[in-house]
Amino acid sequence: xxxxxxxxxxxxxxxxxxxxxxxxxxxxxxxxxxxxxxxxxxxxxxxxxxxxxxxxxxxxxxxxxxxxxxxxxxxxxxxxxxxxxxxxxxxxxxxxxxxxxxxxxxxxxxxxxxxxxxxxxxxxxxxxxxxxxxxxxxxxxxxxxxxxxxxxxxxxxxxxxxxxxxxxxxxxxxxxxxxxxxxxxxxxxxxxxxxxxxxxxxxxxxxxxxxxxxxxxxxxxxxxxxxxxxxxxxxxxxxxx
Amino acid sequence: xxxxxxxxxxxxxxxxxxxxxxxxxxxxxxxxxxxxxxxxxxxxxxxxxxxxxxxxxxxxxxxxxxxxxxxxxxxxxxxxxxxxxxxxxxxxxxxxxxxxxxxxxxxxxxxxxxxxxxxxxxxxxxxxxxxxxxxxxxxxxxxxxxxxxxxxxxxxxxxxxxxxxxxxxxxxxxxxxxxxxxxxxxxxxxxxxxxxxxxxxxxxxxxxxxxxxxxxxxxxxxxxxxxxxxxxxxxxxxxxx
DNA sequence: CACGGATTTTGACATATATCAAACCGGTTA
DNA sequence: TAACCGGTTTGATATATGTCAAAATCCGTG
Numbered sequence: 001x002x003x004x005x006x007x008x009x010x011x012x013x014x015x016x017x018x019x020x021x022x023x024x025x026x027x028x029x030x031x032x033x034x035x036x037x038x039x040x041x042x043x044x045x046x047x048x049x050x051x052x053x054x055x056x057x058x059x060x061x062x063x064x065x066x067x068x069x070x071x072x073x074x075x076x077x078x079x080x081x082x083x084x085x086x087x088x089x090x091x092x093x094x095x096x097x098x099x100x101x102x103x104x105x106x107x108x109x110x111x112x113x114x115x116x117x118x119x120x121x122x123x124x125x126x127x128x129x130x131x132x133x134x135x136x137x138x139x140x141x142x143x144x145x146x147x148x149x150x151x152x153x154x155x156x157x158x159x160x161x162x163x164x165x166x167x168x169x170x171x172x173x174x175x176x177x178x179x180x181x182x183x184x185x186x187x188x189x190x191x192x193x194x195x196x197x198x199x200x201x202x203x204x205x206x207x208x209x210x211x212x213x214x215x216x217x218x219x220x221x222x223x224x225x226x227x228x229x230x231x232x233x234x235x236x237x238x239x240x241x
Numbered sequence: 242x243x244x245x246x247x248x249x250x251x252x253x254x255x256x257x258x259x260x261x262x263x264x265x266x267x268x269x270x271x272x273x274x275x276x277x278x279x280x281x282x283x284x285x286x287x288x289x290x291x292x293x294x295x296x297x298x299x300x301x302x303x304x305x306x307x308x309x310x311x312x313x314x315x316x317x318x319x320x321x322x323x324x325x326x327x328x329x330x331x332x333x334x335x336x337x338x339x340x341x342x343x344x345x346x347x348x349x350x351x352x353x354x355x356x357x358x359x360x361x362x363x364x365x366x367x368x369x370x371x372x373x374x375x376x377x378x379x380x381x382x383x384x385x386x387x388x389x390x391x392x393x394x395x396x397x398x399x400x401x402x403x404x405x406x407x408x409x410x411x412x413x414x415x416x417x418x419x420x421x422x423x424x425x426x427x428x429x430x431x432x433x434x435x436x437x438x439x440x441x442x443x444x445x446x447x448x449x450x451x452x453x454x455x456x457x458x459x460x461x462x463x464x465x466x467x468x469x470x471x472x473x474x475x476x477x478x479x480x481x482x
Numbered sequence: 483c484a485c486g487g488a489t490t491t492t493g494a495c496a497t498a499t500a501t502c503a504a505a506c507c508g509g510t511t512a
Numbered sequence: 513t514a515a516c517c518g519g520t521t522t523g524a525t526a527t528a529t530g531t532c533a534a535a536a537t538c539c540g541t542g
Binding site for chain 3: 401
Binding site: 464 | 518519520522
């Protein structure tokens, strides 16, 4: 069944970037996504706000995003919720449950989206059959941990504008990886969601956007963004203190 | 050789606590540590400031702390360094390298300490021989990832005093687990190191200590701490916003 | 096209933490 | 004992972000 797609070639998205992608998105090119979808025989549609899966829910499948985008979030006892990642076309989500067999976060559609259910409902089973895949997942996870160390420093020590710069550069990179424009795109998430993701209030996010605009680094109008000076954004991030 | 110690019973320290222990300390009781040391035939001594291992260094062994304590830290390109964890008697460090075969942080002695080299220089080899151990490590890692999600919310949203409260309660718990007093102990790390760990400046840490003292929650004099009202500290943490 | 609700922007102000500086220990050495 | 040194505490002030509120803008719907 699943012969024609080499899952062992899965690459984790942006492993060299400092943003957190705790739900382990995985890069696939358009062709691979198409292949997966052909295999899956199960493409599902979700409307804005629909849950792809919920925290605590039993692990069913991995999902490749065919169109649209999702956010992942954790809900805390006290009701607060935090966005832990954004997933876009061509990325795979659901890996957060590979070990515990339970999802550790909610996945919610940011817009009308389609996902392909990957043709195995138990990755663990598959991974036992494919030692190389298991080793790969192992690696992915350990890389995640390592990466998180960086993130924590960032969250602890970066200022609002630096965080937003990292965020925008990350998005840019991911759009580029899908053959989309890396300098001009539509945000699919609100200021509130960006803020939750970056550990900031929505007003702070908005102000940071405005500041970038004033500095000539970007053009921003509501959710449409144009990056004018990638180098300038990079410089912001590099600038310690 | 390593028959008498059941490594598959390793439990990750404080998996229910919100503090980050990225270098994966593992709980062992005094007896188990002794057993490990008997097996290892290799007990090493380190003075304050000595490196147990360095980031990037090839994975050699796991180490069980027989006496003393260590901190783990990451060094960043720009020279900044951040403490990522503290390890005390009875905990195992070195697991950060199990997958990549390279250490991801420095481990430095906080005081004169002794560690036992665990009797296998390649955990991966062992883990291949022991599927149950491999699965367990798998689980530990995935739990780490889950836990980190919580941490990131905390770092993003907790205030200085809450962070310090979490820190103190975590220490208390770990002392208790070793049969030491959970309410009265000596800190082995400086305000600066605590600050780095919690994402705060040393002065802020110091002030938080003083505030706790003024509120009657603790007695603190330099590095000796007495927790007077555990419930009060817990309340602080629970108190959102 | 106009309306209404949601989102975004902007402003004024409050608050928490960082920064800078000085004083204060506690232990070590001369 | 005195001088010293690292670490700690405390104070005054600066700065970044949060908070609250209002205005402006966007977007879907009738």
